[in-house]
Amino acid sequence: MSKLFDSVRVGRYTLQNRLVMAPMTRSRAQFDGTPGALAARYYAQRAGVGLIVSEGTQPSDDGQGYLTTPGIYTDAHVAGWQKIADAVHARGGHIFIQLMHAGRMSHPDNTPHHRMGVAPSAIAPGTGMFTAKGMQDIPVPRALTTEEVHQTVADFAFAARRAVEAGADGVEIHGANAYLIQQFFAPSANTRTDEYGGSIENRVRFAIEVATAIADEIGADRTAIRLSPGTTMWGIDEGEEGPQLYRHLVAELDKLGLAYLHVMHQGNEPLLADLRKLWRGKLILNRPGRPREQVGADVASGMADLEAYGSMVLANPDFVERLKANAVMNEPHREGFFGGTEKFYTDYPTLSEVQAV
Known part of the structure; x- marks a missing residue:
């Protein structure tokens, strides 16, 4: 485990260790998408990890999926994230804002403009979503026109610029977990x-165009992407070509010189090994549910340069x-995962606080 505590160069930054706070939706933003009042404290408390990846943050009105998630495209959003970035930096940490366009994983009651969600094709995910009116079925989304796909690429680049203006060290593109970018990968969601x-x-064209546009806007060394090969949630089925799609995608993304690739591993070990070989840059690996005794194993073996953890960091500042x-x-x-106050958000005790009691 000791190698986890070594510093590491990622993009243009030297991180204090090889531990990463995984992106976790907390649904505590204001209704206009401005981060909530406690968010700066929440992230600053966890600045001891080498890198914080923020909760999924929409790059546009169309990009919002869930209730009270933050945005990063208005002046108010920028001002809110500036407080967070300043607080993290004051503790010696680094933070990348994750840009997450939910695509069809959305409901009109949750978005500022109350419009139907957008997606590669007009195919509903076949699941429900929590709204201000309670659980509702997600409706059939509206298929993006080709021109609207181009505009969505521009929206991502604009949001990345705004993230840097807010003081973020970079952005991570959310290309995982059944949201818009992965919807383009899956034949079950993309019949264009x-x-x-x-x-x-x-x-894979949309993902590559988004990564290229952001890299051109803020620098490849401040641009990263997260993928979850083989995810099958919410109607996503990448089919038999799925593994080959990711081999092609990662080889193409590797040419851009991005800060890192963040893989949420779904269990295909041969594919993971291939992606590790194809990706010449830094690789962050997240194995959901990994037991405490295996922390550090992927860095020690060389499978990853950094390891990302979610709920353990959430509960342990x-x-x-x-x-x-x-x-x-x-x-x-x-x-306390989604919504609420400081309870189970910023009130988890540190070890010293527990010992003092």
Whole structure:
């Protein structure tokens, strides 16, 4: 585990260790998408990790999926994120804002303009979503026109510029978890007949264009992407070509010189090994549900340069110190994951606070 605590160069930054706070939706923003009042404290508490990746943050009105998630495209959003970035930097940390366009994983009651969600094709995900009126079925989305796909690429680039203006160290493109970019990958969600549908090369085109546009806007060394090969949630089925799609995609993204690739691993070990070989830059690996005793194994083996953790960091603001001391971890409280106040958000105790009691 000791190698986890070594510094590492990622993009233009030297991080203090090889531990990453994974992006986690917390649904505590204001209704206009400005980060909530407690967000700066929440992120600053966890600045001991080498890199914080923020909760998914919409790049446009169309990009919002869930209720009270933050945005990064208005002046108010920028001002809110500036407080967060300043607080993280004051603690010696680094933060990338994750740009997340939910695509069809949206509901009109949750967005500022109350319009139907947009997607590669007019195919509903077949699931429900929590709204201000309670759980509702997600309606059939509206298929983006080719011109609107181009505009969405521009929206991502604009949001990346605004993130840097807010003081973020960079952005991570959310290309995972059944949201818009992965919707383009999956034949179950993408039946387009233009240059964004059909072949593997066409289905990855949107992701590559988004990454290229952002890299051109803020620098490749401040641009990263997260992928989750093989995800099957919410109607996503990448089909038999799925593994080959990711091999092609990662090889193409590698040419851009991005800051890092963040893989949310779904269990295909041969594919993971291939992606590791194809990607010449820094690789962050997240294995959901990984037990405490395996923390550090992927960095030690060379499978990853950094490891990302979600709920353990959520529940332990002093995650790094607890690992170093081999101390017991706080257990996360699921009832406080989404929405609410400071309870189970900024009130998880540090080890020193527990010992003082």
